[in-house]
Amino acid sequence: MTLDELGPRICIMGPSNSGKSTLADALSQARGLTAIHLDQLHHLPHTDWIPRPADEFAVLHDGAILGSRWVMDGNYSRLLARRLERATGVILLDVPTAVSLYRYLKRCWFDDDRRGALEGGRDTVKWAMIRHITTATRASRARYARMFEEISLPKVALKSTGALAAFYRSNDLRR
Template sequence: MNKIAIIGCGGSGKSTLARQVATILDLPVTHLDSLYYDDQWNPLPQKEFAARQEKLVVHDRWIIEGNYASTLPIRLRAADTVVFLDLPAITCLWGIAQRRWRYRGGQHADVGVYDRITWSFVRYIAGYRRTMRPRVRQLLAEHAPHAHLVTLTSRRQAKGFLARIGTGR
């Protein structure tokens, strides 16, 4: 596992898992929210965002976490491992509530969090498995058939995954 894409619904724990895996495997981590937004929460133009990812994936070792389905094929084509956090909506909603409590909103580049909760974001999370999961699975099939896919459907499975890679099993 040298090139790892971590994807999943908002609040699923992508940033946390990325930091933990990075520590265990000594890999550099890029949080796409930190790349996409500036200090005033302004997004990059789409072409520039894609170009920055193209530059990242040519490196020999990395973790890139974040969804951004429009640029997901860039990461999937280059990844040797994809970790898909496919957690229930209630777990993800609880995750964003905990994040809000911890960080009090805003962008936190040091931890890869762009914490801006809106009703459209809540609706996105609530409908992720119905609307986005099929699209993600299609993108995985098209752009990452070569990659090892790890699908985690609970926080307990995520902890088990960390334990396995920590012991080399």
């Protein structure tokens, strides 16, 4: 699957801390797409990940998908059907849980300017997020895989860090 086959509106799905935002920014730079990080739309800026009211998030989401050229990272399954109606391609990331946990801790402790971060926010280690990554992610992975199989758009699944690295190389993407 080539980037051209994925088209000008790409959804990136996958577990927390799997590299969705980094890939979205790389695709944005390489393809001239607007990078839309759903976490930034879902949470209030200048907070410690406080969600917006659901209807406000839906309005922001629906406005973002109206664009003609975008790459959007995040899951938010409640709005996925709307997103897929406008999307031209889908990428599923599925890195191991240990990698996701490592990336979460690294971003909290060392990354001052990470991709997809909240404006004015700072990531801090939270036990609820560690628990989410180590326990809830297993069920989420199975759900994402089922959803991915049902999607009829052009799609690519990257099921390891090696596959993700190869995708970056084969498409001349920069992190």
